[in-house]
Structures are given as structure tokens and as C-alpha cells.
Amino acid sequence: MLNRSRIAKYLFALMFAVFFSAYGVGSYIAAQEAAPTAPGQSRPGAPAQTQPREGLTGAPNRRPDEGKGPFKTLVIRGVMVIDGSGAPPAGPMDVVVSGNRISAVRSAGMPGVPLRQNRGPQADHEIDGTGMYLMPGFVDPHVHAGGAPKNQDAEYAYKLWLAHGVTTVRGVPIGGNAWSVREKERSAKNEIVAPRIYNYQRPGSGWDQGSVDTQEKATAYVEWATKNGVDGLKLGAERPEIMKALLGSAKEHGLGSTAHLQQSGVAHMNAIKAARLGLGTVTHFYGHFESLLKDHVVQPWPVEMNASDEQWRFGQVARLWDKIHAPGSPEWKAYLEEHLKLGTVFDPTLTIYSAGRHVSAFRNADWHDKYTLPSLMDFYTPSRTAHGSYWFDWTTEDEVAWRNFYQVWFKLVNDYKKMGGRVTTGSDSGFIYQTYGFGYINELEMLQEAGFHPLEVIQAATMNGALTLEEPKGKAPEFGVVRAGMLADMVIVDQNPLHNFKVLYGNGHVKLNDTTGKVERIGGIKYTIKDGIVYDAKQLLADVAAMVEKQKRERATKTTSSR
Numbered sequence: 001m002l003n004r005s006r007i008a009k010y011l012f013a014l015m016f017a018v019f020f021s022a023y024g025v026g027s028y029i030a031a032q033e034a035a036p037t038a039p040g041q042s043r044p045g046a047p048a049q050t051q052p053r054e055g056l057t058g059a060p061n062r063r064p065d066e067g068k069g070p071f072k073t074l075v076i077r078g079v080m081v082i083d084g085s086g087a088p089p090a091g092p093m094d095v096v097v098s099g100n101r102i103s104a105v106r107s108a109g110m111p112g113v114p115l116r117q118n119r120g121p122q123a124d125h126e127i128d129g130t131g132m133y134l135m136p137g138f139v140d141p142h143v144h145a146g147g148a149p150k151n152q153d154a155e156y157a158y159k160l161w162l163a164h165g166v167t168t169v170r171g172v173p174i175g176g177n178a179w180s181v182r183e184k185e186r187s188a189k190n191e192i193v194a195p196r197i198y199n200y201q202r203p204g205s206g207w208d209q210g211s212v213d214t215q216e217k218a219t220a221y222v223e224w225a226t227k228n229g230v231d232g233l234k235l236g237a238e239r240p241e242i243m244k245a246l247l248g249s250a251k252e253h254g255l256g257s258t259a260h261l262q263q264s265g266v267a268h269m270n271a272i273k274a275a276r277l278g279l280g281t282v283t284h285f286y287g288h289f290e291s292l293l294k295d296h297v298v299q300p301w302p303v304e305m306n307a308s309d310e311q312w313r314f315g316q317v318a319r320l321w322d323k324i325h326a327p328g329s330p331e332w333k334a335y336l337e338e339h340l341k342l343g344t345v346f347d348p349t350l351t352i353y354s355a356g357r358h359v360s361a362f363r364n365a366d367w368h369d370k371y372t373l374p375s376l377m378d379f380y381t382p383s384r385t386a387h388g389s390y391w392f393d394w395t396t397e398d399e400v401a402w403r404n405f406y407q408v409w410f411k412l413v414n415d416y417k418k419m420g421g422r423v424t425t426g427s428d429s430g431f432i433y434q435t436y437g438f439g440y441i442n443e444l445e446m447l448q449e450a451g452f453h454p455l456e457v458i459q460a461a462t463m464n465g466a467l468t469l470e471e472p473k474g475k476a477p478e479f480g481v482v483r484a485g486m487l488a489d490m491v492i493v494d495q496n497p498l499h500n501f502k503v504l505y506g507n508g509h510v511k512l513n514d515t516t517g518k519v520e521r522i523g524g525i526k527y528t529i530k531d532g533i534v535y536d537a538k539q540l541l542a543d544v545a546a547m548v549e550k551q552k553r554e555r556a557t558k559t560t561s562s563r
């Protein structure tokens with residue numbers, strides 16, 4: 001029973017703190033963080049925590065056999081380069097890396113003829129890139145690392161992200177503040193196998209002064225956050241005066257901002273109102289549709305609506321699709337034009353709701369068996385208490401509504417791109433049948449479905465993410481494009497990803513080999529390079545598969561012994 005109530009507590013923590021945060025934004029995390037596990041732990045300047053927090057264990061130290069390098073000189077020879085800026089693929093190229101930086105990207109010869117001889121430089125490590133494609137490391141601007149009961153170890157999420165090419169993440173949040181600061185530092189020093197971490201936190205997270213419910217507290221929190229390793233704010237649909245104070249203060253201090261404008265507050269704080277107050281990024285779709293409502297100022301909910309019931313909540317979202325000014329209407333255009341002028345970034349996270357349009361496809365995704373922890377699978381399974389597991393009685397009509405909703409949402413995102421608006425590739429994996437890493441590649445596929453050219457998708461996944469993370473700091477990004485002088489964060493795959501994003505999935509792409517008549521799995525990222533350290537992506541996946549196997553064995557033992 002004790003065990004069970006502990007699990008229930010974690011479920012609630014996840015439910016309210018990490019993901020959708022429907023009510024009481026920030027205050028729950030604030031309460032969690034303020035809980036005195038050690039005296040003075042959240043005082044300004046207190047050392048980062050080494051204790052597991054919120055049921056989430058930091059990654060173990062990187063072993064000497066994990067990742068090779070950085071090298072004095074690493075050369076990837078004869079590779080096709082997709083540089084992330086939107087430029088067409090070009091090759092064969094030699095990409096030269098000195099330590100953790102790209103020092104040259106230069107022609108290795110002409111396509112169709114043997115590579116030029118004696119190209120230099122002398123390398124202490126070489127990768128033969130013949131027939132391969134190299135891209136900048138991917139950026140995922142919307143992540144959480146999980147935690148008990150679904151995945152206790154952050155290592156599980158980190159390795160799945162890296163194995164899918166993600167070398168930079170924005171935690172919103174990735175974990176509690178002190179925990180996040182520590183993991184961020186360890187990752188920056190490459191003491192752990194993990195992407196670069198940007199630490200965004202909910203207002204009130206980490207400090208000991210309770211929830212942020214006045215303008216004074218909003219300003220004080222941002223000042224505290226600036227001194228305590230926070231890179232930006234993850235906001236909800238805060239009350240207008242609080243939102244104004246938070247965003248104004250964040251801008252002053254060089255902190256970024258991204259908002260999930262949750263349904264409970266969107267009536268007073270929709271996406272355009274938030275953007276006018278200086279919001280940097282709108283994540284998910286919340287707030288867009290409500291800004292475009294045609295005949296109402298609040299969503300015309302059915303009178304039986306209960307926002308605390310998740311099937312109602314997630315089912316009814318989709319019913320917004322035909323309640324708004326139609327795509328292409330003057331109101332639609334004016335809406336997007338104003339965002340463009342304000343410089344709003346759209347981080348749609350199309351992937352995280354995609355099971356809603358076809359739940360059996362994602363419930364039975366072919367990576368679950370090998371790469372989804374049984375505990376995470378449990379979390380996805382219909383439940384009144386686990387968050388985002390709202391398939392109590394999910395009907396054809398619910399799926400049809402979501403399919404219709406997606407068509408309008410796709411147009412919104414694609415129209416914004418077409419007029420020059422910036423779109424990024426957040427995934428929010430770890431919920432709703434979207435496993436870390438795999439969910440990210442699904443986002444790339446879905447942007448293509450929305451109308452993006454594959455090169456536009458790569459640009460969104462690399463350069464756009466980097467710009468979004470560095471802009472609030474007033475800095476030019478040091479990653480996100482393959483160019484001399486940039487940090488050596490790169491992805492190498494032995495297939496053309498522009499031809500088919502499915503080759504980026506960890507378990508590859510199923511293809512019939514017409515020469516042998518056999519069905520094969522091709523692709524899967526080969527190498528992920530972060531800070532000049534070369535990770536074998538297949539090895540990272542093997543580590544993840546071993547974690548899954550271990551948990552399955554432990555469960556089997558438990559079942560046997562309790563019989």
C-alpha cells in the first residue's frame with residue numbers, strides 16, 4: 001500500500017508539474033521544490049543537488065568507452081552535407097573538426113569521380129563518410145526527462161535523444177531547477193552522455209518563496225532565476241498582470257520564454273495577447289485557435305464539459321477546428337502577420353497529440369517492444385490517474401475530430417512558415433505513446449505532412465532551434481549549422497534523410513531489397529557527434545534496449561516469486 005501511495009504521489013507530481021499544468025501553474029512545482037529535503041537547498045547560490053529529485057535520477061558518469069574523442073583533428077571524409085541553413089545538400093565534402101569545433105568544411109572532389117587525392121589534413125581520427133549524409137545536431141526545444149514511475153533514470157531519455165540525433169534540448173522543465181542546473185553543467189563538461197541542456201522553469205520553481213501570484217513576486221522570481229541557472233521561463237496562461245511582469249522582467253534579464261497557454265487560462269491569455277506582452281515561443285497549439293474564434297470569446301464547450309476529465313479535455317480540443325476564422329480568411333492572415341511582426345516562434349509539437357488521430361498505430365508502434373520501458377508503457381495505458389492516458393472510451397468520432405483538427409493546424413504552421421515565421425521542432429515525448437527520440441523523428445515527418453519541404457524541416461530542427469535558444473541572450477548561435485567556427489554537433493546517417501525521414505528512426509526503415517527479395521531494416525543514425533565526441537548511435541540504442549530488457553527480467557522475477 002505504501003508503495004502504491006508513493007506511486008500515486010509521483011503520478012500527481014507528473015500530472016500537475018511537468019506536462020499540461022492545467023491549474024495553479026507553477027505553484028505545485030514551487031511547493032515540491034520548497035519541500036525541505038535538505039535545509040537551505042533552494043537558497044540562492046546553494047550548490048546544485050546531487051540527490052535524485054522528483055523521482056528522477058541524474059545520468060551516471062560517462063565511462064571511458066562511451067564516445068570517442070574529442071580529437072585534435074577529426075575528419076569526416078567524402079560526406080554529403082546538409083548544413084541546416086536551408087542550403088541544398090552538397091558533396092562530397094570533408095568536414096574537419098579540431099577539438100570541439102568545426103574548423104573547415106571543404107570540397108573533397110566532384111560528384112561521380114574519385115575523391116581528390118592528398119587532401120589533408122592529418123587526422124588522429126577519420127570517419128569514411130562515403131555515401132553518407134551529415135547534418136547539424138538536432139535541437140528539441142520541448143522536453144522533459146521523465147521520472148518515476150515511468151522512467152526513473154534520465155539516462156534513458158538522454159540516450160534515446162542522442163541516438164536520434166538530438167544534441168541540444170530545452171527542458172521545459174527537464175527536471176526540478178537544482179537538478180536541471182547540475183545536469184546541464186555535467187553535460188556541458190561531457191561528464192555524462194547527454195545533449196546540451198537549456199534550463200527553462202515554471203515561475204516559482206526552485207525558490208522558497210511560494211507561488212508567483214503578484215507582480216512583485218514575478219519580478220523577484222525572474223531576478224532569482226537569473227542568478228540560479230535558469231535560461232528561460234516556461235509559462236502557462238498566467239493572469240495578464242503577472243504575465244506582463246514575468247515577460248517584461250525576463251526580457252530585461254536575457255531570459256527566454258515559451259508558453260503552453262492551457263485551456264483553464266486561455267480565455268484571458270491567448271497566443272496573440274501573450275505575444276503582445278513579449279512572449280518568445282508559443283508551444284503546442286493552445287492559444288492559437290482561441291485567438292481565432294469566430295462566434296465566441298470562449299470555446300463553445302458542450303454543457304457536460306468537465307475539464308478535469310482528460311478524455312473530455314483532449315477530445316474537445318479537437319472540436320475547435322471548425323469554430324475559428326477559416327484558413328486563408330482576412331482574420332487568419334492578420335493573425336499570422338501580427339505574430340510575424342512580433343517575432344513569435346511557433347513550436348507546435350505536432351507529434352505529442354498524434355496518437356489522438358489513430359491511437360492503435362502508436363499503441364502498437366514497432367519500437368515499443370525493444371525500446372519502450374514497460375513502466376513507460378504502463379504510463380501510456382488508459383488510466384484515470386496517469387497523465388495523457390485519456391483513452392477511456394476513445395471513439396471513431398474523436399479520431400475524426402483530431403484528423404480534421406490537424407488539417408487546420410498544419411495550415412496554420414505552414415502558412416506561418418511561408419510568410420517567414422520561425423517554426424521549431426519540439427517533441428514533448430514521454431507521454432501519449434510517444435517515446436523519447438522516436439517522437440522527435442515523428443515531429444519531422446509531421447512537419448513534412450504540414451507542407452514543409454524536407455530541407456525546411458531540417459532547418460526547423462537545427463538552425464531555427466539554435467536561433468530561438470540564443471536570441472534571448474543576445475548571442476549568435478554556436479550550433480545549428482554545419483560551418484567552420486561552429487561547435488562540432490553533428491548527425492551522420494548512411495541514407496538520404498531528405499528522401500525519407502523514416503531512416504532516422506532508431507530501429508530504421510523497413511524496405512524490400514529487390515536484389516535479395518528480402519525485407520531489411522535500413523538506416524538509423526550511425527553517429528551522433530556532440531562537442532567533437534563521436535557516439536555510436538547504435539550502441540546508445542543497445543544500452544537503451546538493455547535497460548528495457550533488465551526491467552522486463554525484474555518484472556518476470558517478481559511475478560514468478562509472488563506466485
Ligand SMILES: [Zn+2]
Nearest residue numbers: 018019142428
Ligand atoms: Zn511539455
